[in-house]
Amino acid sequence: MGGGEDPAIGDYSCGGKGSSNSDRSGATPKVASLLSADLTIEGSIEGEGELQLDGILRGDIRVARLSVGETGHVEGAVQADLVEVRGRIVGSITAQQVRLYGTAYVDGDITHEQLSMESGAYFQGRSLKFQRPPAPIQPTPEPEVLAITATPVEA
Numbered sequence: 438m439g440g441g442e443d444p445a446i447g448d449y450s451c452g453g454k455g456s457s458n459s460d461r462s463g464a465t466p467k468v469a470s471l472l473s474a475d476l477t478i479e480g481s482i483e484g485e486g487e488l489q490l491d492g493i494l495r496g497d498i499r500v501a502r503l504s505v506g507e508t509g510h511v512e513g514a515v516q517a518d519l520v521e522v523r524g525r526i527v528g529s530i531t532a533q534q535v536r537l538y539g540t541a542y543v544d545g546d547i548t549h550e551q552l553s554m555e556s557g558a559y560f561q562g563r564s565l566k567f568q569r570p571p572a573p574i575q576p577t578p579e580p581e582v583l584a585i586t587a588t589p590v591e592a
Contacts, residue, residue: 474508481513490524497528507540522558533567 469487472478476492483499490498491506497513502520505511509524520532522541531548539557548565 469502469504472509474506503532505541529562 467486472492474491479495481496487502490509493510499516503517504521505524511526515530523538525542534551537554537558539555541558546563
């Protein structure tokens with residue numbers, strides 16, 4: 438970032454400990470990144486790790502796992518393998534598994550394989566199930582043509 442830019446505006450990556458692109462050893466477990474309740478960020482967040490969001494994010498999120506706490510608020514598209522919502526998301530969610538807890542507020546479409554909602558959760562939008570590609574059609578083997586030759590029988 439050049440001089441005079443607001444450090445709270447921009448693109449960020451998360452992934453916790455050992456998340457840099459050069460360190461892919463996987464020897465240390467990844468620790469969830471935390472955006473606390475007193476933070477407001479404008480910009481996108483992208484990473485391969487887990488993110489616990491208790492603050493406000495105005496932008497898109499792409500992480501492996503996202504937990505939006507009761508004080509968390511997202512205004513933008515969310516893409517992850519697993520999304521757990523206790524706070525507020527205004528925007529689309531695309532994830533393998535989505536859990537909306539009793540305090541959740543979601544205004545936007547959810548594309549998912551699994552969706553669970555607790556009593557009290559608010560959801561306004563469409564629930565769209567992932568369409569798995571159909572199994573490839575196996576070509577039927579061509580029938581073998583057998584040549585039958587007749588030999589005259591002498592009596």
